[in-house]
Amino acid sequence: MQSNSTHRAVLCSYQHLTACEVLSVPLSFATNMRFKFPLMAIVLEIAMIVLFALFVEYEMDQTILQQLNITESADMGKVLELYPLFQDVHVMIFVGFGFLMTFLKKYGFSSVGINLLIAALGLQWGTVVQGILHSQGKKISIGIKNIINADFSTATVLISFGAVLGKTSPTQMLIMTIIEIAVFAGNEYLVGEIFKASDIGASMTIHAFGAYFGLAVAGILYRSGLRRGHKNEESTYYSDLFAMIGTLFLWMFWPSFNSAIAEPGDKQSRAIVNTYFSLAACVVTAFAFSSLVEQRGKLNMVHIQNATLAGGVAVGTCADMAIHPFGSMTIGSIAGLVAVIGYKFLTPLFTTKLRIHDTCGVHNLHGLPGIIGGLAGIAAVALGASNTSVAMQAAALCSSIGTAVVGGLITGLILKLPFWGQPSDQDCYDDSVYWEVPT
């Protein structure tokens, strides 16, 4: 197999010379990743190790505690209590997001593979930047909550990845990971520590943020050559089934996502229950409206894969508030409806009118439902379901979208530089540009 791929690689290399250098295709589309990509990845990993050596330590080292005559703290006992929730979130990040994006017929390797790369780098970087912001100059002490938050921070990049899926290089995604997580951590600090707003399931700080960041990047990287679509921008029967693996693991474990860092007891319990019922209601309306908007009443796999999840996003901000189970079901129902409408009518408009091409429709799954979540949070606070203030909740929503758009525009401009190995229009949505692909 090795020799076989090498053989193919040599052939490709030759063909590339013919097609690219010899016929003088612009150098900006030289997609050879050798040296450029490995170098950047290795430098980043070394940087992470150095940052960890300087700033990161284990939470409450027992030996130190013993010297100080302190017995094992209560928090240590909670490690295993929260660990299952962490693992659920972990599955959402790596299997959920990864497989959800495998729906494209020739882009499964990149979807699940680059998703893994982004998240693996991002969780290290997220640990550092979140840690520095929250540790007030002390060493960052790592426990179960930190690794949950590290996973969360990667979700923003994975959402944005969905908006530019198929149109960027792995090198570009390394850059986006570093910038976006830094901006995310800044906004999250603002929302949580300065505004003291409530956003337990991160409708605003992760979902809306990730979506609008990605849309801004996608807007800058717009390719008018792909305005009328691309032959590879479609699914196959099996690629759609692979994507359902992602959908289901996201759907099932969303109650863990919305409750993992909630206050133990009543609030955490409510976050679980509200998310559970919001998602259930969302599935029913997503199916109903998917059928309703199609001429023959047929169900559309794009809606089922994505809109069924909108209830988890939309209930996020107020998941731990006393909104009553029927309240969460109402939020979920509306989210499912809005997401289907978005996929059916908004996404085409975005591509043609706004010159923003959103490959996975993250606006419908994370953007709009994230805003619904923010608004539902404002309403819930207004109705007395939480102690935060309406104004601060509104500020959190605006700040999340604002920093996302600004951060995304700047990131887009950096990614537009012509030496990151981005694919030509023709090579978009095709694994074989960056991967050895079996024939």
Added chain:
Amino acid sequence: MQSNSTHRAVLCSYQHLTACEVLSVPLSFATNMRFKFPLMAIVLEIAMIVLFALFVEYEMDQTILQQLNITESADMGKVLELYPLFQDVHVMIFVGFGFLMTFLKKYGFSSVGINLLIAALGLQWGTVVQGILHSQGKKISIGIKNIINADFSTATVLISFGAVLGKTSPTQMLIMTIIEIAVFAGNEYLVGEIFKASDIGASMTIHAFGAYFGLAVAGILYRSGLRRGHKNEESTYYSDLFAMIGTLFLWMFWPSFNSAIAEPGDKQSRAIVNTYFSLAACVVTAFAFSSLVEQRGKLNMVHIQNATLAGGVAVGTCADMAIHPFGSMTIGSIAGLVAVIGYKFLTPLFTTKLRIHDTCGVHNLHGLPGIIGGLAGIAAVALGASNTSVAMQAAALCSSIGTAVVGGLITGLILKLPFWGQPSDQDCYDDSVYWEVPT
């Protein structure tokens, strides 16, 4: 992609006019779901929201408890303790059942998609009907046990779905969900509260019940036109691999299914251990007999996908009893053997002689092993492994099968009405009747 599918939809619509309305194919086979399906789904979801608004509240609201000067109850602290078991059951319901049924070559979207729809609607409805039966006129207070039980209640419909897979419309499945869960909740109340029988892993109340309910429906909906099989009623290499995803997640998490609502401590621990070993033994005998019954000694994927699970079903009733680990292995071994024999010899007989066509062979995986479970429970009680009475265990088994058959027959008659959009014989086992399918 959107415009593409719309384009295809228009073409299909035209073709359908030609083939169906113009050539006056009977209206009963008009499979256009538009309006009919969405309307029913939306009405049902609104009904659920209203029922929840009227009857459902969070378990022990902390604010109220504080006003009453009661500190956090012990039960609240158990939320996170049982939560991992809940999530395992959740995965079984949505990924396990969903993917297990993707073995058909052209019915994967429906299998995993309609499975999601049924379960999402069913868990809401199950919460209400189980809640009303058990709450003695008070508000239903929702905690971790309720959502475990809500998931359980959907399992019955998903089992029955397997019996009629490929031969019904999504609209019919909405109806079956509503009726079957109501009947299930009634029988479960009878078994648990009146007979006070033991059935911790629900061999009788879920597995036997779901199987015989489904077989009764399948009997009523029998299509003599499909007696000699259908060209789409087979698997492909990849569809069989997708089905193994379902098999493995069911297999791995079955100890959680059988122990989730067991009494904490010894009994719960035994339920885990007994199920673990029963399933392991079942795998070995299922492989052995799969090879033994084939001419060339080859393994049959249908057996491996299904019969390996029979040990989880059969040990269900007495999972928490002191039946000794070797006892559970014996039960599992017998179940694996019986299930293979069922698939090989009984299923063909059922189709041709009894005029009951059981697509997934739920009789072999849930019906017979469910009965074995009931009988093993009777034997275990007779041997003193539990405090319930032999007569009540027998009554529970009879009641589960009896109510299932009666409920299934009535449901079948309702589903036979000619306006639920059911597929023509030719269109059976084909996603493209109800789904936009990539070419």
Added chain:
Amino acid sequence: MQSNSTHRAVLCSYQHLTACEVLSVPLSFATNMRFKFPLMAIVLEIAMIVLFALFVEYEMDQTILQQLNITESADMGKVLELYPLFQDVHVMIFVGFGFLMTFLKKYGFSSVGINLLIAALGLQWGTVVQGILHSQGKKISIGIKNIINADFSTATVLISFGAVLGKTSPTQMLIMTIIEIAVFAGNEYLVGEIFKASDIGASMTIHAFGAYFGLAVAGILYRSGLRRGHKNEESTYYSDLFAMIGTLFLWMFWPSFNSAIAEPGDKQSRAIVNTYFSLAACVVTAFAFSSLVEQRGKLNMVHIQNATLAGGVAVGTCADMAIHPFGSMTIGSIAGLVAVIGYKFLTPLFTTKLRIHDTCGVHNLHGLPGIIGGLAGIAAVALGASNTSVAMQAAALCSSIGTAVVGGLITGLILKLPFWGQPSDQDCYDDSVYWEVPT
């Protein structure tokens, strides 16, 4: 479907007669499993039931404890605490290892199916042999730790299975399961009880052991006819995606593998954190070096599927030690690099020069990283991160590799006997030899 397969089976049977008996192909390659395989499987299962009846009981039977006036022990309360870790390990064994090996285009049924068979038999046998070694003549009392360890013991065989994948019969795998687990349990007893070495994540006792055992078997079973490869020894686009399901579930749950039996509190917490970061770092270097070693800088799916996991193996021995998070990231980075180099340069050399053909490259994923783990453990102990002695750690590494090689050589000789139904060279890597396969 049944009749269809029977029909096919008859045809195959006829073809086989023509090709095999009639043309007098050596009897050693008669792959008909009927009778031989079922008989062995049934006898083994009966033996397991008898052994369990003689030696195995539930942990701390409550009724006995009550008679002795002892209230529920602390350990019993831990069942649910460790249960989620157990389930994670369970998923790694059955979905992780099973799907990781589905990368071959025509060997998915065997990969995921025989993986299930080996593990189901192995966990029963592992319970008995580990139990007898550790129970000092008393009855083996089964609790959550035993079933975690039973799962662990099967991992060794599944690793070795990877080395011989596609070149052996199910019957041979039953034999290997019985021998390897017995040898494993012996070595593990030596390492843990005699040497008192530390190997919490089993880098030495499971990973290095499983790899070198498998390589020894593969060396004995070497087929010079396949030196230049085999037409079926390659992947397809979808088989590579199925393999990624295995990769991801192994990757995500590895922190559970390395911490499941760690000392509660600080050590267990460190085992989680160290493994989490080691794996993250490993992903980044595996991607970097995968790109670096290919001519066009393209990523190789074999590396991504496997080398990304090497960090979990390599950090195993010292996962619970205070090696600092940056220490674990360094270990992970090195492991990712070494694994890629191994796949690129060592595996081809092994096949051609050493006459050891390692189908899945377990040497690169488990062998070399297992040795790195052992060496890292020695270094960590030398630096004072644990109380065990350097000499005993070194003895543990040598003993693990030594017993593995000797055990593997003996097992290979037994498996080389010509009546185990092994496939002919031409039939290697082909499910249809032992499975009914859809056309």
